[in-house]
Amino acid sequence: MSNHHTYKKIELVGSSHTxxxxxxxxxxxxxxxxVKxxxxxxxxxxxxHIVNGSVGHYQVTLKIGFKIADS
Amino acid sequence: MSNHHTYKKIELVGSSHTxxxxxxxxxxxxxxxxVKxxxxxxxxxxxxHIVNGSVGHYQVTLKIGFKIADS
Amino acid sequence: MSNHHTYKKIELVGSSHTxxxxxxxxxxxxxxxxVKxxxxxxxxxxxxHIVNGSVGHYQVTLKIGFKIADS
Amino acid sequence: MSNHHTYKKIELVGSSHTxxxxxxxxxxxxxxxxVKxxxxxxxxxxxxHIVNGSVGHYQVTLKIGFKIADS
Amino acid sequence: MSNHHTYKKIELVGSSHTxxxxxxxxxxxxxxxxVKxxxxxxxxxxxxHIVNGSVGHYQVTLKIGFKIADS
Amino acid sequence: MSNHHTYKKIELVGSSHTxxxxxxxxxxxxxxxxVKxxxxxxxxxxxxHIVNGSVGHYQVTLKIGFKIADS
Amino acid sequence: MSNHHTYKKIELVGSSHTxxxxxxxxxxxxxxxxVKxxxxxxxxxxxxHIVNGSVGHYQVTLKIGFKIADS
Amino acid sequence: MSNHHTYKKIELVGSSHTxxxxxxxxxxxxxxxxVKxxxxxxxxxxxxHIVNGSVGHYQVTLKIGFKIADS
Amino acid sequence: MSNHHTYKKIELVGSSHTxxxxxxxxxxxxxxxxVKxxxxxxxxxxxxHIVNGSVGHYQVTLKIGFKIADS
Amino acid sequence: MSNHHTYKKIELVGSSHTxxxxxxxxxxxxxxxxVKxxxxxxxxxxxxHIVNGSVGHYQVTLKIGFKIADS
Amino acid sequence: MSNHHTYKKIELVGSSHTxxxxxxxxxxxxxxxxVKxxxxxxxxxxxxHIVNGSVGHYQVTLKIGFKIADS
Amino acid sequence: MSNHHTYKKIELVGSSHTxxxxxxxxxxxxxxxxVKxxxxxxxxxxxxHIVNGSVGHYQVTLKIGFKIADS
Known part of the structure; x- marks a missing residue:
C-alpha cells in the first residue's frame, strides 16, 4: 500500500440566483x-450577470480537488 | 446595422453592513x-472596515460591463 | 504627538460551516x-473542505490591519 | 503653459467575428x-464566444489612454 | 427543471503555422x-516555436467553458 | 438617508519632471x-521616459476613488 | 494528415515524504x-503538511500537458 | 554554531504627509x-488619502525581514 | 466548545547550503x-546567494499556518 | 559532451502596422x-499606439529563448 | 528604410542612499x-537594506527599453 | 569612488536529469x-519534459543578478 496520494483538480463554474x-x-x-x-x-x-440593474445570478469559478482512487 | 458590440467597464466599490x-x-x-x-x-x-472587533461594513470592488448604446 | 500612524497587518484563516x-x-x-x-x-x-459532496466548512484567508499603539 | 500632461485610461471590450x-x-x-x-x-x-464548435466572435478587453485636454 | 447551470472549464493548447x-x-x-x-x-x-529565425508555429493555451448536460 | 456609500474608481496617469x-x-x-x-x-x-540617458519625466498610473454624490 | 497538434493540460497534486x-x-x-x-x-x-514541527509530506501542484491522440 | 539563518518577515503600513x-x-x-x-x-x-484634492498622506505597505536571534 | 478553528499564518525565510x-x-x-x-x-x-559561481545557499520564503490555541 | 543544455531568455518589443x-x-x-x-x-x-482613432501600430513584448552554444 | 522599430528591454537594479x-x-x-x-x-x-533601524539604501529594479540601432 | 552599485539581471533556463x-x-x-x-x-x-511517464529533465528558469563592474 502506497503511503502517499495523488489528487486531481478540476475547474467548474457554479451559478445561483441567491x-x-x-x-x-x-x-x-x-x-x-x-466525481468521488x-x-x-x-x-x-x-x-x-446583471438583469434589470440587479444581480441576475452569481457565477463562481472554483477548483475542486479529489483523491485519485487507489493512488 | 453593426453585427458586433462594444462594451465599457467601470470600477465601483459597494459597501454594506450585512x-x-x-x-x-x-x-x-x-x-x-x-448607466444603461x-x-x-x-x-x-x-x-x-472593522468596528469594535467585528465587521463594520464590507467593501466590494467590482467591475461592471455595459453595452455602449448603438455600438 | 506624532501626526502620522503606523499599522501592522497579520494574516489569519477563519472558518465556518455557514x-x-x-x-x-x-x-x-x-x-x-x-489584538487592539x-x-x-x-x-x-x-x-x-468538502464533506459528502457539499461544503463542510469555508476557509477564508484575510489580512487584518491594526494601528500600532502610540505610533 | 504646463510642461506635463495627465492621461486617463478607460476600459473597453471590443468584439469581432473576424x-x-x-x-x-x-x-x-x-x-x-x-473620446479625443x-x-x-x-x-x-x-x-x-463559441458557436457550433468554432469561434463565434472574439472579445478583446483593452485599456485606452488619452490625454486630458488642457492638462 | 433546474433554474441554474454548472459549467466545466478545460485547458487546451492549440497550434498553427499561420x-x-x-x-x-x-x-x-x-x-x-x-465535448458538447x-x-x-x-x-x-x-x-x-522558432524555426530558422521566424515563427515555426504559434501555441495558444486557452480555457474552454462548456455547460454540463442536464445541470 | 442611506447608511452605506458607493465609490467609483478612475484610472489616471500623472507625469512630472521632478x-x-x-x-x-x-x-x-x-x-x-x-471630480468631487x-x-x-x-x-x-x-x-x-528617458531623455539623454536620464529621467525625462516620471509617469505614475494611479487609481482614484471618490464617493458618488448622494449614494 | 494534420500538420499541427492539440494538447490538453490537466492539474494534479502529487505528494511525497521525501x-x-x-x-x-x-x-x-x-x-x-x-494518460498517454x-x-x-x-x-x-x-x-x-507539518507533523511534529517538520515536513510531514510535500504537496506539489503541477499541470501536465499531453498530446491529444490523432490531433 | 549553525551555519545558516532563519528570517521572519512582517508587514507594516507606514504613513507620511511628505x-x-x-x-x-x-x-x-x-x-x-x-524588532531587532x-x-x-x-x-x-x-x-x-486625498484631502481637498491633493495628497493628505502617503500609505506605503512594506514587508520587513529580520534575522531570528540565535537562528 | 467551538466547532470551528482559526489559523494564523506567518512568513519565514529558511536557508541552507544543501x-x-x-x-x-x-x-x-x-x-x-x-510556535505550537x-x-x-x-x-x-x-x-x-551565489558564491564563486555556484549556489552559496538557498533561501526559501514560506508561509506557515498554525491553529490558534483554544480557537 | 554534456547531456543537458542551458538557455538564455531576452526580452524584445516588436512593432507592426499590420x-x-x-x-x-x-x-x-x-x-x-x-542571436543564434x-x-x-x-x-x-x-x-x-493610436493614430487618428485607429491602430497606428501594434507593439508586442515577447521573450525569446535560445540555447547557449556549447552549453 | 523600415517603417517599424524593434526595442530591447534589460533589467537593472539601481541603488541610492537618498x-x-x-x-x-x-x-x-x-x-x-x-547602451544607446x-x-x-x-x-x-x-x-x-536596513541599517540601524532606518533605510541604508533603496534598491529599485527597473526595466529599460531602448531601440535597436538600424531596426 | 561611488558609494552605490548597479546590478544587472539576466534570465536563464537550466536543465538537469537529476x-x-x-x-x-x-x-x-x-x-x-x-559573467563576473x-x-x-x-x-x-x-x-x-516527461519521457515515458516520468521526468526526463527539469527546466528551471531563474534570474541571476550581478554587479556591474566599476559601478
Missing amino acids: SIEDAIGNALAEANKS NMEWFEVVETRG | SIEDAIGNALAEANKS NMEWFEVVETRG | SIEDAIGNALAEANKS NMEWFEVVETRG | SIEDAIGNALAEANKS NMEWFEVVETRG | SIEDAIGNALAEANKS NMEWFEVVETRG | SIEDAIGNALAEANKS NMEWFEVVETRG | SIEDAIGNALAEANKS NMEWFEVVETRG | SIEDAIGNALAEANKS NMEWFEVVETRG | SIEDAIGNALAEANKS NMEWFEVVETRG | SIEDAIGNALAEANKS NMEWFEVVETRG | SIEDAIGNALAEANKS NMEWFEVVETRG | SIEDAIGNALAEANKS NMEWFEVVETRG
Whole structure:
C-alpha cells in the first residue's frame, strides 16, 4: 500500500440566483454526480450577470480537488 | 446595422453592513441610476472596515460591463 | 504627538460551516481577543473542505490591519 | 503653459467575428466617437464566444489612454 | 427543471503555422470532437516555436467553458 | 438617508519632471478640476521616459476613488 | 494528415515524504496509468503538511500537458 | 554554531504627509522600537488619502525581514 | 466548545547550503521553537546567494499556518 | 559532451502596422541578426499606439529563448 | 528604410542612499555608459537594506527599453 | 569612488536529469563562463519534459543578478 496520494483538480463554474455560497454548493452538487472523493475547493473568480440593474445570478469559478482512487 | 458590440467597464466599490452580496447589490443599484444596458460584473477585491472587533461594513470592488448604446 | 500612524497587518484563516461572512467574523472575533485597534481586513483567499459532496466548512484567508499603539 | 500632461485610461471590450485585431479596431472606432486625443491601448484579456464548435466572435478587453485636454 | 447551470472549464493548447486565431480555431475543432455545449474560451498564454529565425508555429493555451448536460 | 456609500474608481496617469510624488500630485490636481469627493488613490504602475540617458519625466498610473454624490 | 497538434493540460497534486522531486514523480506515475503521450509539466504550487514541527509530506501542484491522440 | 539563518518577515503600513521615502522611514522607525536585527524591506503597495484634492498622506505597505536571534 | 478553528499564518525565510528541502526544514525547525500547532506551509519564493559561481545557499520564503490555541 | 543544455531568455518589443503576428515576426527577424539557436518565444504584453482613432501600430513584448552554444 | 522599430528591454537594479528617484537615476546613468537610444523605463520592484533601524539604501529594479540601432 | 552599485539581471533556463537544485547549478555554471560578480538568483519557473511517464529533465528558469563592474 502506497503511503502517499495523488489528487486531481478540476475547474467548474457554479451559478445561483441567491448567493455566492449557493453557487459554490450548486457546483459541488453537480460534480458530486460523477466525481468521488472530493476533498476541497478553491474559489478562483466571482462574477455574475446583471438583469434589470440587479444581480441576475452569481457565477463562481472554483477548483475542486479529489483523491485519485487507489493512488 | 453593426453585427458586433462594444462594451465599457467601470470600477465601483459597494459597501454594506450585512453581506458581500448586499455590497454588490448596492453598487449595482447606484450604477443603475446613470448607466444603461449593464450586463455583467466581476468581483475585483473584497475587504471591509472593522468596528469594535467585528465587521463594520464590507467593501466590494467590482467591475461592471455595459453595452455602449448603438455600438 | 506624532501626526502620522503606523499599522501592522497579520494574516489569519477563519472558518465556518455557514457562510463566507461568518468565517470572516470568526477570524475577527479570534483576533479581537489579543489584538487592539483593528481597523480593516482584506480577503486574500476563499476555499473550503468538502464533506459528502457539499461544503463542510469555508476557509477564508484575510489580512487584518491594526494601528500600532502610540505610533 | 504646463510642461506635463495627465492621461486617463478607460476600459473597453471590443468584439469581432473576424480577428483579434479587428476586435481591437472596433473598440477604438467606438471610443473615437466620444473620446479625443486617444494615444495608446493595452490588451488586458482575450476571450470569445463559441458557436457550433468554432469561434463565434472574439472579445478583446483593452485599456485606452488619452490625454486630458488642457492638462 | 433546474433554474441554474454548472459549467466545466478545460485547458487546451492549440497550434498553427499561420496565426493566433488559427491556433485557437484548431484547439476548438479538436475539442469539438468530444465535448458538447462549448460556450466560451479564454486565452491564457500565447507562445510559439522558432524555426530558422521566424515563427515555426504559434501555441495558444486557452480555457474552454462548456455547460454540463442536464445541470 | 442611506447608511452605506458607493465609490467609483478612475484610472489616471500623472507625469512630472521632478519626482514620483509630484506626478501623483499632478494627476490629483487635474482630476480635482472635474471630480468631487476624491478620497484615496492607489499607485498601479511607475514608469517614465528617458531623455539623454536620464529621467525625462516620471509617469505614475494611479487609481482614484471618490464617493458618488448622494449614494 | 494534420500538420499541427492539440494538447490538453490537466492539474494534479502529487505528494511525497521525501522531496519535491519525488512528489512530482509520484504525480506523473499516477497520471501515467491512464494518460498517454504526456510531454511536459509545469509546477504551479509547492506546499506541504507539518507533523511534529517538520515536513510531514510535500504537496506539489503541477499541470501536465499531453498530446491529444490523432490531433 | 549553525551555519545558516532563519528570517521572519512582517508587514507594516507606514504613513507620511511628505513623501513615499518618509512613509517607509516612519514604518521602520516604529518597527525598530520592538524588532531587532532588521535587514531589508520590500515595498508591497503605495497608496494614500486625498484631502481637498491633493495628497493628505502617503500609505506605503512594506514587508520587513529580520534575522531570528540565535537562528 | 467551538466547532470551528482559526489559523494564523506567518512568513519565514529558511536557508541552507544543501537543498531547497533543507531550507524549508530549517525554517520549520526554527519556528518550532516558539510556535505550537503548526499544520501546513506554502512556498512563496525560492532564491539564493551565489558564491564563486555556484549556489552559496538557498533561501526559501514560506508561509506557515498554525491553529490558534483554544480557537 | 554534456547531456543537458542551458538557455538564455531576452526580452524584445516588436512593432507592426499590420498585425500582432507581424509584430512578433519583426522582433524575431531583428533578433535573428545577432542571436543564434533561437528556439521559442513567449508573448508578455500586447499594446499599441493610436493614430487618428485607429491602430497606428501594434507593439508586442515577447521573450525569446535560445540555447547557449556549447552549453 | 523600415517603417517599424524593434526595442530591447534589460533589467537593472539601481541603488541610492537618498531616494527612490535617485536609485532610478543611478541605474540609468550606469546603463547610459554602454547602451544607446534608451527610451523608457518601468519600475519592477522597490526594496532596500536596513541599517540601524532606518533605510541604508533603496534598491529599485527597473526595466529599460531602448531601440535597436538600424531596426 | 561611488558609494552605490548597479546590478544587472539576466534570465536563464537550466536543465538537469537529476533535480531542481542541479538544474539551478547547471545554469549558474554556464553563466559563470562569461559573467563576473554574480551575487544572487531568483527562481522564476519550474517545469520539465516527461519521457515515458516520468521526468526526463527539469527546466528551471531563474534570474541571476550581478554587479556591474566599476559601478
